[in-house]
Amino acid sequence: MGKRHVYFRCHHTLHCCTDVVCLPTPWDVIQIVKKTGISPYEFLTFITPEDISEVYKSDPTWLKCHGKRYIMALKRHAGKGCFFLDPVRKVCTVYEVRPILCRLYPFRLETTRDGEFRSFGLHKDVGCPRHRDGKVPVEPLYQAYLEDEKHQQDYADLVRVFNRKRYRDKRPEDFIKMFYQEVPNK
Numbered sequence: 001m002g003k004r005h006v007y008f009r010c011h012h013t014l015h016c017c018t019d020v021v022c023l024p025t026p027w028d029v030i031q032i033v034k035k036t037g038i039s040p041y042e043f044l045t046f047i048t049p050e051d052i053s054e055v056y057k058s059d060p061t062w063l064k065c066h067g068k069r070y071i072m073a074l075k076r077h078a079g080k081g082c083f084f085l086d087p088v089r090k091v092c093t094v095y096e097v098r099p100i101l102c103r104l105y106p107f108r109l110e111t112t113r114d115g116e117f118r119s120f121g122l123h124k125d126v127g128c129p130r131h132r133d134g135k136v137p138v139e140p141l142y143q144a145y146l147e148d149e150k151h152q153q154d155y156a157d158l159v160r161v162f163n164r165k166r167y168r169d170k171r172p173e174d175f176i177k178m179f180y181q182e183v184p185n186k
């Protein structure tokens with residue numbers, strides 16, 4: 001492994017919880033439901049390419065219904081950010097079980113020319129102030145990254161099955177019911 005730390009400290013600007021759309025995996029969703037008891041239909045939404053320009057058309061997590069594309073996201077309160085952000089205390093109310101993507105933000109995996117893992121750095125274009133006055137250990141980030149890779153693969157497999165299904169009243173919300181039945185190791 002390369003660098004053992006990334007020089008960064010979160011200054012709690014809340015940019016990532018107010019301005020960024022959070023895209024959980026089905027596994028993330030199940031962890032939140034288990035912890036909070038909130039129905040996924042309450043906190044999930046299905047957004048379209050008009051709502052999010054950062055996700056490539058080729059991304060394997062686009063759900064297809066009647067010729068349209070949707071992607072699963074955490075709902076947001078108008079002007080206040082993520083469904084799980086407490087607007088008064090300014091904290092994440094599901095911090096312990098927040099999606100892995102939230103844990104990895106704003107870190108970016110760095111690889112060698114051969115595609116081998118090297119370390120983590122900071123994303124350049126994510127709007128997070130890149131303060132270097134702290135030290136974040138790389139090892140837990142790497143473990144979270146590996147865990148997320150696994151869940152992203154399961155997610156893509158489920159979406160593939162969903163997209164093959166054809167029926168008259170198909171809605172993106174049906175995906176929730178489907179992954180509740182099929183996600184391994186819930």
Ligand code: SF4
Pocket residue numbers: 009010011012013014015016017105106127128129
């Ligand atoms: S945008 Fe960066 S500094 Fe602001 S809360 Fe998120 S991680 Fe912390």
Ligand code: SF4
Pocket residue numbers: 016017022074082083084085091092093094095098099102
């Ligand atoms: S789940 Fe928590 S950490 Fe993630 S965007 Fe929402 S409030 Fe922020």
